[in-house]
Amino acid sequence: MTGPSMSGGDIALDVRNLRTRFGPQHGGVIAVDGVSLTLRRGRTTALVGESGSGKSVTALSIMGLIEPPGRVIDGTVLLDGRDLRTASDREMEAIRGARIGMVFQDPLTSLNPALTIGSQIAETILAHEPVSAAAAHARAVTLLEHVGVADAAARAQDYPHHFSGGMRQRVLIAAAIACRPGIIIADEPTTALDVTVQAKILRLLHDLQQEMHASLLLITHDLGVVASMADDVLVMYAGRVLEHADVDTLFHAPKHPYTRALLGCIAGIEDDRTAPLQPIEGLPPDLRNPPPGCRFAPRCVHAVAACTAAVPALQTIADGHSVACFRAMEALGDD
C-alpha cells in the first residue's frame, strides 16, 4: 500500500476473482466462481441475478461470514489495500459493522426478539467504540430519528414485534450505519416489504449513502430497483458475472443475451399489452453439475458450438462495460 494514487482514491472495496465453495473439493458446489467487483465511494453498485445465482454468497464471502462446510477458496477482498481474506477473526469483527455495514433481506427475523430496538443498535456501537452504554443508547435514539422512526426515544424501548416490516427495516438500516461505515451492503433490502414501503426504504438508503459518501452494494433481483438506484450494475448467473456496465448502458445497450432476456421479462407501463412478456426458457443450471462452457448456453437462443466448448471470459468491450459472451460483438436480433 503506497497511498491512494495506486488505484484511484475513490475505491472503497476491490474484490478480485472471488471463489466460494460449499461442500467437499470434489462434488462440492462452487457458488461464487471468479467474481470481481469494485465499490467506489459515493456510488451504488447493484448485483443482479436470479435466486441462487450467488449474489448473497458473494456478500457473505466479502464479510467473511461463510460458515463451514462453505469456504472462500480463492481471490482477494481489498479494503484500503488490506486483504480481508488474510485478516484474523478479531480483525474481521472490528471491520464488520464498523467499516462495512450490512442490511439483510428479512427484517422480521433479522432483529433479536429478546432485546429492545434501542439496545440492539447500541450493541453495535458498543462492539466497536469505547463509549458508555448510556451514550450508545442516546446515539441509537438519534439514529432512529435519522432513519425516520417517529417518537424515537420512546420507540427505542420497544421490542421488534411492536414494529411493522418497513419500520424494522429502518431499524436494521440504523444499526448498519451506526458506526458510519464507508461501505454498506444491502442484501435484497426491500424484497420482504410492501411496494409502497419499498420506495421509502430505497430512498432512505440512497439518501444515507449520499450523505455519508459511502459505497452501497445493492443486491437485488429486481431490475426496477436497479434502474432507480444503481450507478454500476453486475449481472450474475450461476455464480459468475456475465455482464458489467453502468446503469444506462445496461438498460439501453445490453450485450449479453442473458441480460437482454432478463430485461425482456419485465413489463413496462407503456408496453403494448398484447405483446407477451418473454420468459427465459428452462431453469438455472444445477451447480453440482454445471454445464460446460458458458453456463447460460443451455438456455441461450443464440448459443453456438463454441459456447459449450469453452468458458467465455469477461471482456471489456467499451469503457466500463464488460461482457462474458463469445457473441457479444455480433448484432444479435432478439429471437
Added chain:
Amino acid sequence: MSAAQIAPPRPFRQRHWRLAAFGRDWAAVAAALLLLTIGGMAVLAPLIGAYDPYEANNLLRFAPPGAPGHSLGTDQQGRDMLARLVWGGRVSLLVGVVPTVLASIIGLGLGILAGYARGIVDQIIMRVLDVLFAFPMVLLAIAVAGVLTPGVGTEIVSITIVLIPYVGRLARTATLSVVTMPYIEAARAAGGSPLAILLRYVLPNVLSPIVVYATTLMGLMIVVGSGLSFLGLGVQPPVADWGAMVADGRVVLRRAPHVTVLPGVVILAVSLAFNFLGDGLRDALDPRTGRR
C-alpha cells in the same frame, strides 16, 4: 422533529410489561401466593407453631383434623400434623427447588455450549449427558444417593445430577434453533464477538423455555425427593419431608386417612402451583405476550 424529542412518561403497564403480563394470569398469581405462603411458613417454622414436630404424645394418637389444640390432627405417634407439615416443607421445598436451580444453571451452560460450539465439543457433552439420560430418573437418583451418605445434601446432589441431562438437552435444542436465526447472522455482520453474541443474542432467547421447564420440574422433584426419603436414602427419621409422611401414613390409611392425605394434598397443591407459575413466567418472559 423536536416535538418527538419529549417522550411522555410511559404508563406503568408498558414499562413493567413483564409484571403486567404475569398479573393477567390469575392462576399464576394464585400459585405464586400459595408458594410464597408455604415457603414462608417453612422458612419461619422455628418461630411459629406451638408444637415440636418430633414430640410424640401417646395419649393423643390419630386425633382427626379439628381436634382441640391440633387443627390438622395428629399422626400415629400423636405428633402434631400441622407442625410436621410445616417442618417437612423445609426439606421438601429445599429438595425441590435447590437441585432444579443448580441443574438448570449447569444444564443451561452445557446445552448452550454444545449447541453453539457444535462439532467435537457438542459430541462430548451430549454423549456424556446421553449416558446419564439412559437411566430411569429415579433409579439414577437412587444409585447416586446410594454411594453417598444419606441426608439432605445427598438428596440435593443426586437430584441435581439426574436433572442436568434433561435441562441440557432442552437448552441445546433451543440453542440450535436460535443460532440459525437470521438475527444471529446479522449480529455477526455487525461485528459482534462470539462471546457477545452468546450472552446477548443466544442466552436471552434460550432462557425462557428453560425457566418455564425448570419451574415445572420443581414439583416433580419434590415427589422424587420424597421417594428417596421413603427408601431411606434421603432425610432420616424422625426428620420427615412430605413424601416420608405419606409413606409413614400408609400403614394406618384406613384408621386415620388424614395422616396420608394431608401431606399428599400439600404435594399435589405445590406441584400444581409450580406448574401454574411456569405458565405465568412463560408469558412474562416472552416480549411478544407483553403489550401490543
